[in-house]
Amino acid sequence: MKLIIGLTGGIGSGKSAASRWFENQGIVVVDADIVAREIVDIGQPALVEIAKTFGEDILLNDGALNRKALREIIFQSSDARQQLEAITHPAIRTSIIQQLNAAHSPYVILVSPLLFETNQHELTTRNLLIDASVELQIARATQRDGQNIEQIEKIIAAQMPREQKQQRADDIVLNDGQLAHLYASLRILHEKYLTLAQA
Known part of the structure; x- marks a missing residue:
């Protein structure tokens, strides 16, 4: 193991x-913060889901996540934070597991x-x-x-x-x-x- x-x-x-x-x-180091950014890149399923949930306003003109706009929504509502976490946490976990499994170093x-x-x-x-x-x-x-x-x-x-x-x-x-x-x-x-x- x-x-x-x-x-x-x-x-x-x-x-x-x-x-x-x-x-x-x-x-090999797997960084959860980097993974959290990667899963909301343009074209990623989590970003599509976030836009569906919170509206297209949380996207910038190029289709990237408008972190500032999303942060403002999250800070104002704990329900919104929970909705976001329900989308991002499973995606982060899946990606972390994939990267840990693919890693080749003594530990x-x-x-x-x-x-x-x-x-x-x-x-x-x-x-x-x-x-x-x-x-x-x-x-x-x-x-x-x-x-x-x-x-x-x-x-x-x-x-x-x-x-x-x-x-x-x-x-x-x-x-x-x-x-x-x-x-x-x-x-x-x-x-x-x-x-x-x-x-």
Whole structure:
């Protein structure tokens, strides 16, 4: 059976730095955020379904998804959010499974900010949490994304609390800001995962 490692962490925790490190070791990384964008590309069944459900106004002139228009609808109505998730979540899951099955490396990483929230952890063998204090998350995310603190705090509040993620993770790496420290911790886990993959 293929060893699949779920990689998660809150905004600004350092998941992207971690996933890039694993890629540099030759490990295939399937990124749920990228998959979520791919399934609403022009011509994809999920986009056709979204346009049917929410009207042609959520499409740009070239037929691509108008993310801003859709976001406004979703923010105003939890029913609309549920309708959207009913379309996108199954399509995302199917695509993730296909990519995980097609991956050829000693083990595979599934990166997902909402690994536990969307039950994507059901697809994984073990789960790795890249953890950071809320203060550090806010500091990093505001520097990187140019968003204000309130927006970042809202995103953090919408995600599963750190403590719950810590309880559900098999492996936890505290990313306290030093990349060398992060990489050293990941190297130890990489060796462990290689051994597990051969078991």
